[in-house]
Amino acid sequence: MTYRDHTVGVVIPAYNEEEFIGEVVESIPTYVDRIYPVDDCSTDDTWDEITAVAERENERRTPTVHSGEVVVPVQHDRNRGAGAATLTGYRRALDDDVDLVARMDGDGQMDPAMLSHLLDPLVDGEVSYAKGDRLAGLDYVSQMSWWRLFGNVLLTALTRVSSGYWRLRDPQNGYTAITHEALDSLSFDDLFDHYGFCNDVLIHLNADGYDVADVAHPAVYGDEESTIQYSSFIPRLSGLLFSRWRWRLRHQTNRTVGAIALGSFLGSLLAVSVGVGYLLQCVTNGTSDSLETDGGTRTRQESPGVSQSVRLLLVGCLSLIVGVLADSSADHGCVVRKGPTDADESDPSPTGAF
Structure with a gap:
C-alpha cells in the first residue's frame, strides 16, 4: 500500500527509548512502505525492543512496492547524536528510492495519525518539506512547560533570522516529512548531527530555494524525560545558528539579495558599535566643552x-x-496549514500564539 500513489518511509531515531519505541513502531500507519528505527547505541534495552517489534511487524505487514521487510532495524556502534541517527535512516530511505520520507521521535510524543497531514502538502506539490508546529495557538501549547515554551519561542525567533524562513514557527519540532528530491539535495556531511539538526536542515533547504510548510498539532508529553538541558542547549544552538546564518547568506540561491542582506547586517553592527563607543566616550569625558571668548566670558x-x-x-x-x-x-x-481540527485547511499567514 502507498499513500496517494507515493511510497513513504518513516525514520525513527531512538536513544534509551525501551519503554516507548515498540509502541511507536506498531502505531505507524499501514500505508507506510518502510520503517527505519535507528538505535543510537542506547545503554538500555532499546535495541532488543526494536528487533522484537521488527519481527512482529514484518510478520503482520505485507511489503508492497518495495521488496524486503517493512521494518528495517539499524543500530549505531557508538552514540553519534540525534541528527546522525536521522541521517542514517535518511540514507537507507534514499537507497530504497522512497518518494516521501518522514521523521518522528521514538518517545511517543508524535501522533502517527498526524502523518498524513505532513504528507499532503508534499503530495499536492505545495512544498518540499513539512514540519509540525506546536506553537499555533494556546490550545496547542497547553501541555508545554513555561520554560520549554520560552525556549521554543526564543529559538523560533533566532531560527527565523538564521534560516530566512521569516514566518516559521517551532523549528525544533522533529515531526517532519521531506520529498526524495529535497532530501537528495542536502549535503549530509555538512549537517549538524546533534540536537539542532532540524534547525540546520531548514537553513540548508532555504539556501537551496525549497518551500516548507508548518502543520499545526498539539504538544503531547507523557512519562518520557527529555535529555535536552535548555540552559546549555540554547546558547550552544544560538552559536550554531549565527554561523549558519552567515553561511546561508553567502550560499543561498539569490546571491544578490544575500550579499545585500549580509552587508546591511554587518554595516548595522559596525555603525551601532562605533556609535555606542562614541556615546560611552561622551559619558566618560562629558558631553560639552568650555570655550572662553575675548571678553573673558565662558x-x-x-x-x-x-x-x-x-x-x-x-x-x-x-x-x-x-x-x-x-x-x-x-x-x-x-505555508502555514491548519491542523485536522480546523475547518479551514490553509492560511497564508501565521496565526495563533506566536
Whole structure:
C-alpha cells in the first residue's frame, strides 16, 4: 500500500527509548512502505525492543512496492547524536528510492495519525518539506512547560533570522516529512548531527530555494524525560545558528539579495558599535566643552561626539531594517496549514500564539 500513489518511509531515531519505541513502531500507519528505527547505541534495552517489534511487524505487514521487510532495524556502534541517527535512516530511505520520507521521535510524543497531514502538502506539490508546529495557538501549547515554551519561542525567533524562513514557527519540532528530491539535495556531511539538526536542515533547504510548510498539532508529553538541558542547549544552538546564518547568506540561491542582506547586517553592527563607543566616550569625558571668548566670558558648546553617536545609531538601525527587508523579500514562504481540527485547511499567514 502507498499513500496517494507515493511510497513513504518513516525514520525513527531512538536513544534509551525501551519503554516507548515498540509502541511507536506498531502505531505507524499501514500505508507506510518502510520503517527505519535507528538505535543510537542506547545503554538500555532499546535495541532488543526494536528487533522484537521488527519481527512482529514484518510478520503482520505485507511489503508492497518495495521488496524486503517493512521494518528495517539499524543500530549505531557508538552514540553519534540525534541528527546522525536521522541521517542514517535518511540514507537507507534514499537507497530504497522512497518518494516521501518522514521523521518522528521514538518517545511517543508524535501522533502517527498526524502523518498524513505532513504528507499532503508534499503530495499536492505545495512544498518540499513539512514540519509540525506546536506553537499555533494556546490550545496547542497547553501541555508545554513555561520554560520549554520560552525556549521554543526564543529559538523560533533566532531560527527565523538564521534560516530566512521569516514566518516559521517551532523549528525544533522533529515531526517532519521531506520529498526524495529535497532530501537528495542536502549535503549530509555538512549537517549538524546533534540536537539542532532540524534547525540546520531548514537553513540548508532555504539556501537551496525549497518551500516548507508548518502543520499545526498539539504538544503531547507523557512519562518520557527529555535529555535536552535548555540552559546549555540554547546558547550552544544560538552559536550554531549565527554561523549558519552567515553561511546561508553567502550560499543561498539569490546571491544578490544575500550579499545585500549580509552587508546591511554587518554595516548595522559596525555603525551601532562605533556609535555606542562614541556615546560611552561622551559619558566618560562629558558631553560639552568650555570655550572662553575675548571678553573673558565662558560658554559651553555641545561635544560633536553626542551628535555623531546618534547619527551612527540611526544609520545602524536603518541598515538593520534594510537587511531584514532584503532577506525577508527572498523568503520562500512558510505555508502555514491548519491542523485536522480546523475547518479551514490553509492560511497564508501565521496565526495563533506566536
